[in-house]
Amino acid sequence: MNVEEMKKAVAKEALNLIEDEMVIGLGTGSTTAYFIRYLGKLIMEGELEEVYGVPTSYQARLLALEAGVPVVSLDEVDAIDIAVDGADEVDPQMNLIKGRGAALTMEKIIEYRAGMFVVLVDETKLVEWLGQKMPVPIEVIPVAWRAIAEEIEVFNATAELRMAEKKDGPVVTDNGNFILDAKFHRIEDPLDLEIELNNIPGVVENGIFADIADLVLVGTKDGVKRMER
Numbered sequence: 001m002n003v004e005e006m007k008k009a010v011a012k013e014a015l016n017l018i019e020d021e022m023v024i025g026l027g028t029g030s031t032t033a034y035f036i037r038y039l040g041k042l043i044m045e046g047e048l049e050e051v052y053g054v055p056t057s058y059q060a061r062l063l064a065l066e067a068g069v070p071v072v073s074l075d076e077v078d079a080i081d082i083a084v085d086g087a088d089e090v091d092p093q094m095n096l097i098k099g100r101g102a103a104l105t106m107e108k109i110i111e112y113r114a115g116m117f118v119v120l121v122d123e124t125k126l127v128e129w130l131g132q133k134m135p136v137p138i139e140v141i142p143v144a145w146r147a148i149a150e151e152i153e154v155f156n157a158t159a160e161l162r163m164a165e166k167k168d169g170p171v172v173t174d175n176g177n178f179i180l181d182a183k184f185h186r187i188e189d190p191l192d193l194e195i196e197l198n199n200i201p202g203v204v205e206n207g208i209f210a211d212i213a214d215l216v217l218v219g220t221k222d223g224v225k226r227m228e229r
């Protein structure tokens with residue numbers, strides 16, 4: 001089973017958690033894209049009714065509209081039953097790094113609010129400790145990026161402004177902000193660092209998602225494995 005097949009397998013497994021009349025937080029990225037497409041197919045075939053998606057990004061919104069998933073915004077719903085999203089790293093305690101796709105702020109808002117947060121990853125995302133492979137994306141107020149990057153050096157980390165590939169200049173998030181990618185040597189206490197980073201003036205949100213995932217579905221060569229809190 002290759003990585004794409006692992007992503008499809010966990011996306012299909014997540015569908016077993018979806019019921020009629022659910023409000024679903026729709027994550028961002030390539031793994032959740034499979035979930036959104038499969039969800040839309042079930043809705044279009046009448047297998048699921050009265051299901052609504054709350055997108056975490058423009059990417060999720062466009063995918064949902066294309067797939068036939070009815071879309072509502074966060075301020076239109078009283079509650080979110082379940083949120084389904086990918087991750088860039090998962091440690092043994094189910095702490096996450098997210099934000100490679102610059103969607104971390106709305107993702108955390110929606111996933112924090114959801115009754116259940118389900119993470120979909122392939123086995124390459126598993127790490128022994130957070131920060132082992134990926135930097136921590138940090139969404140910042142644009143004009144403050146340099147001041148914050150200097151602040152982050154205090155944490156014995158280096159922060160780089162994320163530059164766009166198909167646009168001149170920096171990546172601009174769905175919320176109109178910049179992203180710093182902060183490389184830490186080893187994150188010993190994810191929850192503590194998540195709180196400390198958000199205390200830096202000008203930081204909007206950071207990509208450490210500590211103690212928030214309820215279930216992680218891991219696509220492996222031997223099938224889908226589950227990590228549960």
Ligand SMILES: O=C[C@H](O)[C@H](O)[C@H](O)COP(=O)(O)O
Pocket residue numbers: 027028029030031032085086087088097098099100101102103104107
């Ligand atoms: O900002 C992007 C999100 O945090 C994604 O959920 C994360 O980067 C995982 O994306 P993918 O499933 O494409 O690896």
